[in-house]
Structure formats: C-alpha cells, structure tokens
Amino acid sequence: MFNRSLFVLSLACACVASAAAQLPDGADENWHQWRGPLATGASPAGNPPTSWGPEENIVWKTPIPGRGSSSPIVLGDRIFLTAAIEQPSDEVRPAGPVDPPQPPERSRGRRGFGGGFGGGFGGRGGKPTSDYMFVVYCLDRKSGDIVWQKTAATQVPHEGLHSTNTYASASPVTDGKHVYVSFGSYGIYCYDFDGNQVWSRDLGDMQTRASFGEGASPALYGNTLVVPWDHEGPSFIAALDAKTGEEIWKKDRDEVTTWNTPLIVEAAGRTQAIISATNRTRSYDLATGDIIWECGGQTTNPIPSPIAYNGMVFCMSGYRGEALQAISLEAEGDVTESSDVVWTHNEGTSYVPSALLTGERLYFTKGNNGILSIIDANTGEAYVDQKRLPSVSSIYASPVSAAGRVYITGRDGTTLVIADGEAFEVLATNELGEDVDASPAIVGTQMFIRGTNHLFCIGE
Numbered sequence: 001m002f003n004r005s006l007f008v009l010s011l012a013c014a015c016v017a018s019a020a021a022q023l024p025d026g027a028d029e030n031w032h033q034w035r036g037p038l039a040t041g042a043s044p045a046g047n048p049p050t051s052w053g054p055e056e057n058i059v060w061k062t063p064i065p066g067r068g069s070s071s072p073i074v075l076g077d078r079i080f081l082t083a084a085i086e087q088p089s090d091e092v093r094p095a096g097p098v099d100p101p102q103p104p105e106r107s108r109g110r111r112g113f114g115g116g117f118g119g120g121f122g123g124r125g126g127k128p129t130s131d132y133m134f135v136v137y138c139l140d141r142k143s144g145d146i147v148w149q150k151t152a153a154t155q156v157p158h159e160g161l162h163s164t165n166t167y168a169s170a171s172p173v174t175d176g177k178h179v180y181v182s183f184g185s186y187g188i189y190c191y192d193f194d195g196n197q198v199w200s201r202d203l204g205d206m207q208t209r210a211s212f213g214e215g216a217s218p219a220l221y222g223n224t225l226v227v228p229w230d231h232e233g234p235s236f237i238a239a240l241d242a243k244t245g246e247e248i249w250k251k252d253r254d255e256v257t258t259w260n261t262p263l264i265v266e267a268a269g270r271t272q273a274i275i276s277a278t279n280r281t282r283s284y285d286l287a288t289g290d291i292i293w294e295c296g297g298q299t300t301n302p303i304p305s306p307i308a309y310n311g312m313v314f315c316m317s318g319y320r321g322e323a324l325q326a327i328s329l330e331a332e333g334d335v336t337e338s339s340d341v342v343w344t345h346n347e348g349t350s351y352v353p354s355a356l357l358t359g360e361r362l363y364f365t366k367g368n369n370g371i372l373s374i375i376d377a378n379t380g381e382a383y384v385d386q387k388r389l390p391s392v393s394s395i396y397a398s399p400v401s402a403a404g405r406v407y408i409t410g411r412d413g414t415t416l417v418i419a420d421g422e423a424f425e426v427l428a429t430n431e432l433g434e435d436v437d438a439s440p441a442i443v444g445t446q447m448f449i450r451g452t453n454h455l456f457c458i459g460e
Contacts, residue, residue: 028044031442041400042356050405051417057460059458061456063453080172081455170182188201207232221273230258238250239286270292273286283329293332299322303350304316314377326341353398360376361377365399371389372386373386392410415429415432
C-alpha cells in the first residue's frame with residue numbers, strides 16, 4: 001500500500017516551496033508562515049534553549065498592545081504579528097498608526113476550559129459597541145523594538161467572540177518581500193517590509209457559529225494567496241494574486257464555520273491546496289480551483305492544520321469525536337472509505353492545537369488537554385498512547401520541535417520539553433510567567449513565544 005511513487009524528500013519540503021520563489025537562501029532557517037518552514041511545526045535548523053524562566057534565557061520581552069492569538073512569523077531580522085486594540089468609546093478614534101495603551105493584565109492559571117474559538121462550550125461575549133484598531137506589528141529580532149506598526153482598519157466588529165478568541169487570531173505569512181495578513185471580515189492586507197500598504201481586499205462579513213469569531217490563516221504559494229472563508233453564510237475559498245490582491249479564482253463550499261488553515265503542496269503532478277472541514281476534506285488544484293479529491297470522515301470543527309508526509313496528508317479533528325486520517329496525495333474524486341485513506345487513528349486527537357511532525361513521528365494532544373500521543377507517521381501505530389503530561393493540563397498552542405526536542409506550551413505559560421523519540425522522556429519544565437494561547441516560532445538559537453501581553457525572545 002505504501003509503494004506508490006511518493007518522492008519523500010520533495011513532499012517533506014513541499015511547504016518550504018510555498019514561498020521559495022521569493023525567499024532568500026536558507027528558508028528553513030526562518031519561520032515565514034503558520035507552523036514554520038515545512039508547515040509541520042518543526043524547525044530543521046533550530047536549536048533554542050532547553051530551559052528558561054522569568055530571569056533565565058529571556059533575551060528580551062516586548063509589550064504588545066491589544067489582544068491577539070496569532071503566532072509570530074520571522075524572516076531574517078524582522079518579526080511580524082497582529083493584534084486588535086479596543087478603543088475607549090468616549091474618545092475620537094484615529095484612523096492611522098498610534099502608540100496605543102498597554103492592555104490590562106489577565107489572571108494566570110486558566111485550566112481545563114477545553115473550549116477554543118471553534119468550541120461549543122459557551123462563554124462568548126456580546127456584540128461590541130467600541131471601535132477596534134486592527135494592527136500589524138513589525139519588530140526587530142535583535143532588540144525586540146517595534147520597528148513599525150500599521151493600523152489596517154478601525155471599526156466596530158459586527159459580531160462578538162468566544163471568550164478565548166480574539167479579533168487577531170490568523171497568523172501572517174511572508175514571501176520575503178511582503179507580509180500578508182488576514183483580519184477576516186475586517187480585511188486582507190499586503191504590506192512591504194517598510195510598512196507601506198501595497199493592497200487590501202474586503203471579502204465581506206463572516207457570520208460565525210454562535211459568534212465564536214474567526215481564526216483561519218491564509219496560505220501562500222508563489223504568487224497565489226489562498227484565503228478560506230467557511231462560516232454560517234455562503235462559504236467559499238478564494239485564490240488571490242499576491243501582487244495585486246485581485247481574485248484568481250473563487251469556489252463555493254458546502255461547509256459551516258471552520259477554523260482550518262490550508263496546506264499547499266506539490267504532489268501527483270499538480271500543486272494542491274488542501275483544507276479540512278466538517279463535511280469534507282478537499283484538495284483544490286491551485287491553478288484552477290477545481291477539486292482534485294475529497295474525503296469525508298472528520299468530526300465537527302476540524303481546526304488542526306493538515307500536514308504532508310511521504311505521499312500522504314494527515315487531517316485531524318477532535319471535537320465531539322476523534323479522527324485522524326492519512327490520505328494519499330495521489331487520490332482523485334471522492335475517496336471516502338476507499339483505499340486512498342491509507343490509515344486512520346481515531347483516538348486522542350487534537351481539537352484546537354495542530355499536530356507536530358518530526359522525523360517519522362506525529363505528536364498531538366487529546367482535545368485541548370495535556371494528554372499526549374506519539375504515533376508512527378507511516379502506519380498510525382502508537383509509540384506513546386495518551387500519556388498525561390506533568391505540569392501541562394490545558395493547551396491551545398501547537399507543539400514545536402528542534403534539535404531533538406519537542407516543546408509543548410500550556411495555556412498558563414508552562415512549557416514542557418521532552419525528547420524527540422519513541423519513548424516519553426521529560427527534559428525540562430519552564431515557567432514563562434504569562435498566559436499563552438499562540439503557538440511558538442523557532443528560528444536558529446531562539447524561540448519566540450507570544451503571551452497575553454508580551455512577545456518573548458528566548459535564547460541563551
């Protein structure tokens with residue numbers, strides 16, 4: 001079953017090609033998109049510290065005004081991330097960049113909620129009445145100083161949020177010359193590295209399930225930016241020209257609200273844009289938007305991002321059920337319950353966090369809980385089956401890896417470091433001193449973690 005012509009190396013590196021046409025040499029030494037250079041959570045050239053704390057191995061920490069659970073991206077000496085800043089209702093709101101006030105502190109130690117912005121656990125806020133500034137930040141990697149900040153839009157959001165979501169949950173992506181950010185209903189934007197806006201697009205307003213809010217990140221391949229738009233209204237997926245923002249193609253989707261970021265890979269002679277959702281996982285031909293293959297079998301609300309490996313794509317969900325499918329990238333048509341579903345592992349799968357692929361192993365946690373599984377990516381067989389993690393109980397951030405280590409960060413800011421292997425071995429437990437929902441980024445000897453109020457640079 002596994003002896004298809006699968007060009008392992010090219011697929012393992014497929015997501016580096018998502019911006020390879022513009023990226024400088026050494027793309028694997030950056031973190032230019034959600035889930036890193038390979039879109040797997042792994043940093044091939046990374047080697048950050050194993051241990052840190054509030055007074056140890058913190059190179060710098062920079063206050064980030066506003067709220068956001070988007071992850072930082074890093075290219076060279078620049079870091080990009082987004083935030084949404086609520087404005088006092090009794091003030092005149094500026095339309096351009098300002099130096100906004102520091103947000104209030106939030107209490108530490110939030111555990112066991114299990115909701116996520118795609119969840120069904122309640123806790124959503126009411127419809128806002130204040131303006132929000134939707135802000136893009138560029139920071140200097142060496143010093144942590146804010147190089148520039150740009151207000152992409154200022155407006156009152158048309159709907160509320162789940163209590164754990166933010167209006168800046170989608171992570172940016174860069175091609176080495178421009179940075180692309182999605183605030184969803186509040187616009188898609190392209191900036192150059194000097195902070196000049198190149199273009200913007202308004203794709204309409206989403207109506208998310210129970211007003212839980214938005215959060216899917218755009219994906220970039222060469223000159224094509226893929227933007228998912230699954231909600232309670234007419235859902236679609238769109239491909240935009242990265243140079244101009246003009247529409248290349250747009251395809252309607254029979255889907256409800258989903259928070260899934262597309263994966264773009266070269267496979268079976270075509271470039272495929274793969275996105276998972278409640279009704280179907282679908283692969284689109286990036287050139288035309290035509291569906292190459294589709295597969296049912298996920299649970300409601302698939303949030304974890306697809307991962308490509310060895311001629312397969314792994315699609316996962318973990319809300320109101322558990323599902324992990326390995327689907328052949330050579331598939332065509334409707335392959336539900338066919339031999340193109342190479343294997344399944346429907347136990348202990350993630351809800352909000354995405355899985356990590358390192359070597360031939362998949363790491364993922366059960367629901368939003370600190371219960372870890374490590375499985376063979378070739379067969380779906382478990383090396384570690386639902387092991388409860390010490391010191392980490394509630395998780396939104398996705399695990400990352402580098403230099404033979406796996407880093408798992410809990411919502412209270414505790415990061416458990418374990419050995420990358422088939423056995424469970426704890427190497428360190430680190431306290432940051434701030435809540436964390438965003439996924440870390442690893443570049444070289446540094447790790448960047450976005451907390452509630454600060455961006456931290458961890459390094460020796």
